[in-house]
Structure formats: C-alpha cells, structure tokens
Amino acid sequence: MHTPSETTQFDPAKAEAFADKLLLSLNYGALCLMISIGHRTGIFDVMRVLSPATAPEIAQKAGLNERYVVEWLGAMVTAGVIDVDPTSTRYRLPPEHAAFLSRAAAADNFAVFMQYIGLLGTVEDENIACFRDGGGVPYDKFRRFHAVMAEDSGQSVLSSLESHILPLVPGLTDRLDAGIRVLDLGCGSGRIMCRMAELYPNSQFLGIDLSAEAILNAQKEACDKGLLNVDFAVRDVSDFNAAAEPESFDMVATFDAIHDQARPLNVLTGIYRTLKSDGVYLMQDIRGSSHVYNNIGHPMGTFLYAISTMHCMTVSLAQGGEGLGAMWGEEKTREYLTRAGFGSIQVHRLAHDIQNNWYVVRK
Numbered sequence: 001m002h003t004p005s006e007t008t009q010f011d012p013a014k015a016e017a018f019a020d021k022l023l024l025s026l027n028y029g030a031l032c033l034m035i036s037i038g039h040r041t042g043i044f045d046v047m048r049v050l051s052p053a054t055a056p057e058i059a060q061k062a063g064l065n066e067r068y069v070v071e072w073l074g075a076m077v078t079a080g081v082i083d084v085d086p087t088s089t090r091y092r093l094p095p096e097h098a099a100f101l102s103r104a105a106a107a108d109n110f111a112v113f114m115q116y117i118g119l120l121g122t123v124e125d126e127n128i129a130c131f132r133d134g135g136g137v138p139y140d141k142f143r144r145f146h147a148v149m150a151e152d153s154g155q156s157v158l159s160s161l162e163s164h165i166l167p168l169v170p171g172l173t174d175r176l177d178a179g180i181r182v183l184d185l186g187c188g189s190g191r192i193m194c195r196m197a198e199l200y201p202n203s204q205f206l207g208i209d210l211s212a213e214a215i216l217n218a219q220k221e222a223c224d225k226g227l228l229n230v231d232f233a234v235r236d237v238s239d240f241n242a243a244a245e246p247e248s249f250d251m252v253a254t255f256d257a258i259h260d261q262a263r264p265l266n267v268l269t270g271i272y273r274t275l276k277s278d279g280v281y282l283m284q285d286i287r288g289s290s291h292v293y294n295n296i297g298h299p300m301g302t303f304l305y306a307i308s309t310m311h312c313m314t315v316s317l318a319q320g321g322e323g324l325g326a327m328w329g330e331e332k333t334r335e336y337l338t339r340a341g342f343g344s345i346q347v348h349r350l351a352h353d354i355q356n357n358w359y360v361v362r363k
Helices: 013-041 043-048 055-062 065-079 105-109 110-120 122-132 147-157 158-170 173-180 191-199 210-222 264-273 301-318 327-338
Strands: 083-085 090-093 181-185 204-209 230-234 249-255 275-286 343-350 358-363
Touching: 013 043, 013 065, 013 110, 013 230, 043 055, 043 105, 055 065, 065 083, 065 090, 065 264, 105 147, 105 158, 110 147, 110 301, 122 191, 122 301, 147 158, 147 191, 147 210, 158 173, 158 191, 173 249, 181 191, 181 264, 191 204, 191 210, 191 230, 204 210, 210 230, 249 264, 264 327, 275 327, 327 343, 327 358
Parallel strands: 181 204, 181 249, 204 230, 249 275
Antiparallel strands: 083 090, 275 358, 343 358
16 A cells, blocks of 8 residues: 555645745735725725825824724735835725725625634634534624625625615516515515515515524614604524415515524425415525535635535524535425425526525416
C-alpha cells in the first residue's frame, strides 16, 4: 500500500497558488466584517453624498467615534473600497462603489449580505458541537437573524415584487385586485405580506412563522400601517399536512422557507391540500443543483453551502427534522413537489437574481 506522498508528485506552483488564494480569502473574510460594520453604522450612506472628507469630518457626519472610524477607514483603503488622498488625507467613496454599498443602491446593495458572515460566526461553537455530536442549532441562538433576513427579503423580493415576481403568474394581479385569500408560510417579519396587503386591499392575507419575535415585528408593521386585511400567527408548520384547511386559499407563497423546515414534505403536502383547485403556489428557493459537482462554478456556491451548514440545515436538524439545507437543489425540489401531489411545475429565473429559482406550481 502506498501513501499519497509516494504516489503523487508535489506541485510547488500549485501549492503557492493555493496559499495565495487562502491569503486572499483571509483578507476578504475580514472585508466582509468591515463592510457589515460600514452598513450597520451608516458610514457608506454618509460617504455616498459627502465630498472628500477627513476622518474627523466623516465621524462627525455619521455620529460615530472618530478613533474607530479611522481604523475602519484603514481597512477600507487597503481593500480598495475607499480612496484616500495622500496629501490631504481626505477619504472618498467612489460612486461606482457606492452603487453596490449604500442603502440608495436598493437591490444592488451587497453590504446587506455581508452581515451574514458575522452573524453566522456567533454560532460557530454551537455548530462545531453539532459536527461532533449531531443535532442542530435552534433559531433562538441566532442573534439578529430575522432583522438581516428582513433586509435581505427587502432586496431580493420586495424590490422586484411588482415588477418581476407577481407577473410570473399570468392574471394574478387581476385576481388580487378583485380579492382572493393569500397564505405566506414562513413569513418572517411579514414585510412581503404587508406590502401586498397595501397594494391589494380587496384581498385577505395571512402570514405564519415559527418565530414569535418575527411575528411580533410583522404585527407591529401591519398595525403601524393601519392594515386590516392582513393577519399573522405563530405556528410550527411541521405537520401542516394535517392542520391545513382544505381548499381554503387561492394563492400560497413561500419565500426561501421550505428547505429550513423540519419536515418539508409535510409542509408541501399541506400547501397542496389548502390550495384551491384553480389556485397557484409561488415558491422562491435557492438556485442550485442537488449534485455538488453541478455547483462547481456557482457564483455564490461557497457562501450558500456555508449558510446552509451554519443555519438552514442545522435549524431543521434542531427540530429533529430532515436537514435538507439551502442547497437541496432543483432536482430534489421537483421531486418533493411531485410527491406532494402537484402536477404543474414551472421554474423561472430572473436576470437580476443569481441566487434564486422562482417556482410557479399548480395542482
């Protein structure tokens, strides 16, 4: 029997290139954390409209501690995100960078996604314990998760809801105008349901989520906006196949939610049961393949597998669930929808959305 060192030839150039890649990853990982801070503190938003300014001027405009802003600017300059004039030591956020780093960038704001890196780091110890002992990390261990998800949803769904997403279903907006019943399972903080309730006052909307914190936020938003045609409830939908009221909803939606469920087939079977015969199920889920070799070259592959390992898969396993994970893939998604009873499955991809598939599903 030969050891690897006896049967393979060590390639110094390949080793050096890999070491360079790791060094680059170390810097980029740090950059994610720094961009998250820039987003959460509002520095990018300040600098987007600010003429080249000194660190004290930036700190004052942002209402932040100068010493921390100075060090943060160092990270941004060395990463090539922010420019500095060596003569005047004035800092400038180029407009080409602000176009992807400020709240004014709307759906193009990458800074929102950078928050996941620091957030997932808070459960690293619990995740490592699961690697050793099995089980999962429950939702309540994730600080700020629903706040970040609400921002994420605001970019990936809300920004395109009227222009791209609802038009995927022919005639849907007309039906919503006339008045139908809509259910959102795994609604999170309810921003999508609240927006639809605003747009379509003749329709009735119900959002359900496992998180009491998320539902409280949803109820507050609905109350603040004076919406009387939307309601929210805290409920575990693991056994939704048994709890679903038959033929009750004209439309059911899930936004990036099915793969997190403990028993996803039960949820899908319940959706089939509660959907009217002429109803439509609109499902957003991660774009990818069920086979890892097909995901080589995926523009967000590493990130999606990481977030699956440290959140999507583990929260399902914490409930004694299947732990499908975010990268369960289109092949398995089609299989589960078919097993739930659905006969028509259409998959749509939006040109501006590299992360998601949009499924229009009917009985």
